[in-house]
Amino acid sequence: MANEQAQTTPDPAASRVGATDQAAPSSPCGAEIGTGGSADPRSPKRPLPAPTTRTTRRTLTLDGEERSYDATVATLTIDTKKVAPAASVFHADFIALPDGEHADPSRPVTFLFNGGPGSATTFLLLGSLGPRRIVTEDPVPPAGAAPATTAPYELIDNPQTLLPQSDLVFIDAPSTGFSQMADEAKPELWSVDGDVAAFAQFIQKWLSANGRWNSPKYVFGESYGTVRGSALSYALLEAGIALNGLVLLSDILDYGHILGSSDQAYIGYLPTYAAIAHHHGRAGGRADLEAHVQEARVFADGALRRALSRGDRLAPGDAAAAAERLGELTGLSRDYVLRSDLRVTDPRFRKELLRDQGQVVGRYDGRVSAYDLDAASDDETFVADDAFLSPAYAALVNAYLRDELGWSGTEERRPFADFDWESVEPGKGWTWSHKLPEHTKTMWGTQLTHPQVIPDLAAAVVRNPRLKVLVANGYFDLATPFFQTEYDIDHLALPAALRANIAFTYYRAGHMVYTSPAALSKLIGDLRRFYEADSAGAMTALDERPALPPLGLDA
Incomplete structure (x- = not known):
């Protein structure tokens, strides 16, 4: 003291x-x-x-x-x-x-x-x-331990x-x-x-x-x-x-990107999805975190950007190839990514990544996971990481x-x-x-x-x-x-x-x-x-x- x-x-x-x-x-x-x-x-x-x-x-x-x-x-x-x-x-x-x-x-x-x-x-x-x-x-406790709240x-x-x-x-x-x-x-x-x-x-x-x-x-x-x-x-x-x-x-x-979920938002989120999937052992294999994240950067700024820019004109074969690579990087299934039109929102990613365990990952710290009371929904029932941190502060x-x-x-x-x-x-x-x-x-004023x-x-x-x-x-x-x-x-x-x-x-x-x-x-x-x-x-x-x-x- x-x-x-x-x-x-x-x-x-x-x-x-x-x-x-x-x-x-x-x-x-x-x-x-x-x-x-x-x-x-x-x-x-x-x-x-x-x-x-x-x-x-x-x-x-x-x-x-x-x-x-x-x-x-x-x-x-x-x-x-x-x-x-x-x-x-x-x-x-x-x-x-x-x-x-x-x-x-x-x-x-x-x-x-x-x-x-x-x-x-x-x-x-x-x-x-x-x-x-x-x-x-650390917000991520050892395996099998509950965080101190x-x-x-x-x-x-x-x-x-x-x-x-x-x-x-x-x-x-x-x-x-x-x-x-x-x-x-x-x-x-x-x-x-x-x-x-x-x-x-x-x-x-x-x-x-x-x-x-x-x-x-x-x-x-x-x-x-x-x-x-x-x-x-x-x-x-x-x-x-x-x-x-x-x-x-x-x-x-x-x-502007997140208010309307523009294509740039999905590009901007992808490397973070990849990092979280890597942490939970759902993607990346033996690659270290930074190497896996860099692969996601390159894909997001290249092939994914081009694919999303095509919109409804994207050929089915190109959509399938993009979904395959997205799934490899993010731990999501190819079919889920395709059903999402290659555009997986942040709340849906947090629910889908560990859905087979009935868990949702945190928004503020995707390493954190917790049980969700409504596992079938697309939305989380509480913000897992915030619930662990806020009481102590x-x-x-x-x-x-x-x-x-x-x-x-x-x-x-x-x-x-x-x-x-x-x-x-x-x-x-x-x-x-x-x-x-x-x-x-600007194209139209400064307000x-x-x-x-x-x-x-x-x-x-x-x-x-x-x-x-x-x-x-x-x-x-x-x-x-x-x-x-x-x-x-x-x-x-x-x-x-x-x-x-x-x-x-x-x-x-x-x-x-x-x-x-x-x-x-x-x-x-x-x-x-x-x-x-x-x-x-x-x-x-x-x-x-x-x-x-x-x-x-x-x-």
Whole structure:
């Protein structure tokens, strides 16, 4: 257990590191908070709580050396165009003290968040890079053993924390975790672009409150957080903040393929199907995982792409040959693939692969399997891997933030925002439309009906050519398949000189790669090299993505 010492130095800034239990009497825009009175017509009817902060000084032993750091749990208010204050944003900060007493503003600071949309930053906070970490088994237990899902759970000092490389700020999105939101702000903040604007404002205010404007700055987003992170890299640049680095873990940049199940979606998913089938012994034979996955890449980008492009004009013999090869790579029967018109959806693959055992494989980690109560259906009755992981995180995040770090808020922690996934009404559901950067090349305007942030990331790299990007991928992740990510990154249309700014790394794990101890060890090693990289050459050395064979178009 880390040692703790309460910090008692007062500080007028509501979110400044080093302040303890300070409450600011008013919002940054001058509206009174917590009293109901305000001169600002944007004030919400139900006042948000005043910003608060609590800091404790703690120690951590790494490689035999005791290191001090400040752990702060706090809130910071943000505004929207129509509501002020619009949200009280909770964050947990971990600031290294190199001399045992003082922070070093020349150190990098990294802003981290999970995705959803509408997910609290619980998994990243407890499972990955912070100074404390949940003790969990690999989601795939030894043969014949059931995964551990019940309390008590254990929290330990994290020997693989990223704190030696960077100060860390974990952020709960508005209306998730311990963050709160005014009802009047939901139409603005429950949206792709409103969410990005909220995080950009938060980062600006945090930098001001903590005197860190001249620190190297990084953003780390997971899952939908990669949509946010990619768009944020451009939005921050527009606000005068040039990121040093961007980490995209379990990446998705374009929802257009999966919303309509375009042919590209089936191409993008195939190598992940192959990886999962290989793990379960249904495909690949004696080939190692990476070799089998590479075979699936080549087939998906070549023969399968050509076959699917023919649509109803595909000759029966070609369809049979494609189905045969698909079955060999994915462990599905040739007849099943043919009946599926060569287009096997993600939920159906998860049910079909182990149907003879009455089991379904996980969406977030396809190595996980569990019994399904309705084995004959095409749909799973529960998300197997999520059911194994969530209880431990839900219990310990409350114990950690409340009992160890001293968060005293009375609101219960929300793992997810309570918007309606089925509603398209602003303020009730999530608004999926996205405004692309100006001058993006499109056939029909820059206002899209869905998140497609490839142009945002491309614009950020071109305008900030020192921006380095790490794209980290789990082989067994069916939520954000890695081959689709490769396709999206290939369509940034970057100048050749800037393509080396982006490196891919891969892990024998699922969506939350850090839930596998071996994958976490590799991830932290890759991240340390990423933070140290100061040139395109260093990023190239980090890149693990294999090349595809030539197309042979000159034949």
